[in-house]
Amino acid sequence: MNDLIKVEGLRTHFFTDEGVVKAVDGVEFSIPMGKTVCVVGESGSGKSMTGRSILNMIPYPGRVLEGAVHWRPNGAAPIDLLSLDPKGRAIRAIRGKDIALISQEPMAALSPVHTIGNQMVETIRMHLGLSKSEARQRAVEMLDKVGIPRPADRLDSYAFELSGGMRQRVCIALAVACEPKLLIADEPTTALDVTTQANILDLFRQLRDDMGVSILFITHDLGVVAEIADEVVVMYLGQVVEQGPVRQIFHDPLHPYTRALLGSVPRLSRNRKERLATIHGMVPSPFERPSGCLFHPRCDVAESGLCDRVMPALTRTPTGRAVRCVKAEASHE
Amino acid sequence: MLTYILRRILFMVPITLAISLVTFIIIQLPPGDFVTALSAQMSENNEQIDPATLEALRQRYGFDQPMIVQYWKWITNIVLYGDFGQSFEWNRPVSDLIWERLGLTLVVSFATLIFVWVLAFPIGIYSAVRQYSWGDYIATFFGFIGLAVPNFLLALVLMYFTSRYMGANVGGLFSADYVNADWSWGRIVDLMNHLWVPVIVLGTGGTAALIRVMRANLLDELQKPYVEMARARGLSETWLLLKYPVRVALNPFISTLGWILPTLVSGAVVTAIVLSLPTSGPLLLNALFAQDMYLAGSFILLLSILTLIGTLISDLLLAWLDPRIRYD
Numbered sequence: 001m002n003d004l005i006k007v008e009g010l011r012t013h014f015f016t017d018e019g020v021v022k023a024v025d026g027v028e029f030s031i032p033m034g035k036t037v038c039v040v041g042e043s044g045s046g047k048s049m050t051g052r053s054i055l056n057m058i059p060y061p062g063r064v065l066e067g068a069v070h071w072r073p074n075g076a077a078p079i080d081l082l083s084l085d086p087k088g089r090a091i092r093a094i095r096g097k098d099i100a101l102i103s104q105e106p107m108a109a110l111s112p113v114h115t116i117g118n119q120m121v122e123t124i125r126m127h128l129g130l131s132k133s134e135a136r137q138r139a140v141e142m143l144d145k146v147g148i149p150r151p152a153d154r155l156d157s158y159a160f161e162l163s164g165g166m167r168q169r170v171c172i173a174l175a176v177a178c179e180p181k182l183l184i185a186d187e188p189t190t191a192l193d194v195t196t197q198a199n200i201l202d203l204f205r206q207l208r209d210d211m212g213v214s215i216l217f218i219t220h221d222l223g224v225v226a227e228i229a230d231e232v233v234v235m236y237l238g239q240v241v242e243q244g245p246v247r248q249i250f251h252d253p254l255h256p257y258t259r260a261l262l263g264s265v266p267r268l269s270r271n272r273k274e275r276l277a278t279i280h281g282m283v284p285s286p287f288e289r290p291s292g293c294l295f296h297p298r299c300d301v302a303e304s305g306l307c308d309r310v311m312p313a314l315t316r317t318p319t320g321r322a323v324r325c326v327k328a329e330a331s332h333e
Numbered sequence: 334m335l336t337y338i339l340r341r342i343l344f345m346v347p348i349t350l351a352i353s354l355v356t357f358i359i360i361q362l363p364p365g366d367f368v369t370a371l372s373a374q375m376s377e378n379n380e381q382i383d384p385a386t387l388e389a390l391r392q393r394y395g396f397d398q399p400m401i402v403q404y405w406k407w408i409t410n411i412v413l414y415g416d417f418g419q420s421f422e423w424n425r426p427v428s429d430l431i432w433e434r435l436g437l438t439l440v441v442s443f444a445t446l447i448f449v450w451v452l453a454f455p456i457g458i459y460s461a462v463r464q465y466s467w468g469d470y471i472a473t474f475f476g477f478i479g480l481a482v483p484n485f486l487l488a489l490v491l492m493y494f495t496s497r498y499m500g501a502n503v504g505g506l507f508s509a510d511y512v513n514a515d516w517s518w519g520r521i522v523d524l525m526n527h528l529w530v531p532v533i534v535l536g537t538g539g540t541a542a543l544i545r546v547m548r549a550n551l552l553d554e555l556q557k558p559y560v561e562m563a564r565a566r567g568l569s570e571t572w573l574l575l576k577y578p579v580r581v582a583l584n585p586f587i588s589t590l591g592w593i594l595p596t597l598v599s600g601a602v603v604t605a606i607v608l609s610l611p612t613s614g615p616l617l618l619n620a621l622f623a624q625d626m627y628l629a630g631s632f633i634l635l636l637s638i639l640t641l642i643g644t645l646i647s648d649l650l651l652a653w654l655d656p657r658i659r660y661d
């Protein structure tokens with residue numbers, strides 16, 4: 001397969017005073033050219049830090065312990081992004097140009113004291129080496145592309161003068177301004193209301209079709225996944241528990257966690273008297289990780305003596321899926 | 334922006350008026366008027382004063398007329414003729430006494446302000462960016478010492494060391510040759526040679542406080558998503574640090590302009606006495622002790638107005654620096 005980026009054996013831990021938080025602990029997946037991969041998981045499942053690890057941008061006191069991020073933008077020999085100096089020139093030339101980040105909080109992602117144009121022109125000039133007026137021209141085109149009315153006027157606006165949806169559009173314009181090959185969107189619709197959310201999702205689809213950009217879409221919202229994903233990666237406590245094409249994940253989930261997640265989505269068609277299914281228990285504290293399979297204390301099909309002893313490996317199936325569950329392997333063989 | 338400036342300046346008019354009223358009330362607070370105080374002092378020294386002179390003075394200040402008329406005479410004399418009244422302790426017009434003192438106060442204030450900024454800015458940034466490093470701990474240690482040591486003690490220690498080990502006399506702002514000389518290049522150099530001691534003494538506390546403020550503010554800002562997003566756009570660490578979070582954390586620096594004057598005037602009296610600085614603080618204190626009310630009142634009035642101007646300048650700078658303020 002023509003993979004743009006391939007993440008292998010990624011382990012990113014945070015060394016805090018209270019102990020080690022294994023934010024990402026054995027993640028692997030790849031993103032094909034021009035496809036959208038959704039990373040799904042609850043809060044604290046390590047999905048955001050997976051995105052940051054790809055950019056080699058782990059905040060203190062975190063550190064990537066192991067793993068590789070093979071970046072292969074044009075079929076040439078892949079570069080391991082994690083082997084680059086996180087503050088060095090090589091990775092900075094990739095950040096913002098080839099791989100762009102869109103954050104969860106459009107409210108805070110733009111500088112409060114600089115105009116939108118200032119930040120866009122700065123980025124465009126740095127990566128594309130255009131003159132000031134050319135960069136301004138390009139910034140206007142980009143704002144227009146993401147559907148901002150009167151883009152030339154907006155360039156001199158400050159972030160606080162725009163609504164949340166408009167700010168997220170500006171952030172997207174900023175991210176795609178240098179025509180990146182990969183867009184890492186970290187819960188880009190979480191802070192927005194439902195209507196705006198739908199518009200922003202449309203915008204993502206349009207950008208993918210127009211620019212052929214690959215998207216790593218991080219979300220906890222299965223509704224959003226169904227809308228936008230080609231491939232789905234389900235994460236639990238820093239591990240990939242299941243991975244596969246979106247249709248198969250939704251119609252034939254292999255991992256009990258995926259099944260439980262899908263079961264807890266409210267549906268309008270459901271009987272009103274029926275209670276919404278929930279996953280029992282809580283996400284365990286990062287300092288008290290369960291033994292064996294990390295999900296077994298909350299799992300319906302867990303078998304004592306087996307699931308609480310052995311950590312299952314991520315096993316690939318012949319159909320291009322992967323699952324980390326002893327029971328699933330058994331049932332599908 | 335223009336309307337903001339205009340509005341801001343217009344607001345100053347009623348405040349100035351209120352300040353002048355309060356000042357006038359302070360002048361009137363001690364029992365008896367200036368003329369009775371003067372004749373009492375004269376008779377204490379067994380001197381005679383011509384009743385006609387006293388009467389002329391009464392006329393001039395309108396002491397036999399209602400308060401509001403007296404206020405009007407006092408304020409119009411100041412505004413139109415620069416006549417702040419008479420200091421009976423010094424037997425000279427107040428305006429002769431205050432200008433040089435005020436000027437030197439301003440010189441000391443601004444030298445201190447620049448000293449504080451130049452030190453606190455880089456150290457504060459360093460302390461935040463390298464939080465919990467050795468450098469940060471050292472800065473924090475000296476910062477707390479700077480905050481905790483009273484100025485007068487620091488002044489005494491500095492004076493002791495400079496006179497003992499450098500053989501220099503550091504009292505005052507001028508050496509004996511220049512105290513009463515006219516302004517000349519030599520006098521300026523002499524001033525600079527003396528200025529550093531009061532600047533260090535007066536600036537240490539402020540520097541320590543600003544380092545803490547800068548560190549805390551910048552630590553807050555460094556966590557904000559816009560910093561991470563700037564990094565994700567590929568900006569270099571130094572550039573993005575100075576352009577984004579430092580710029581936002583800069584506001585308290587500008588605000589110091591507003592409060593440095595009043596603290597220097599009121600808080601620096603003890604230091605000024607210890608270092609025998611010819612600034613306004615000691616003279617104001619003496620005037621209050623001696624109930625030399627025209628002198629005291631004039632200082633209070635002018636220093637309040639200077640504080641107002643300082644606040645205005647810092648507000649305008651803040652509005653220029655931070656669009657969120659000017660669009661309010």
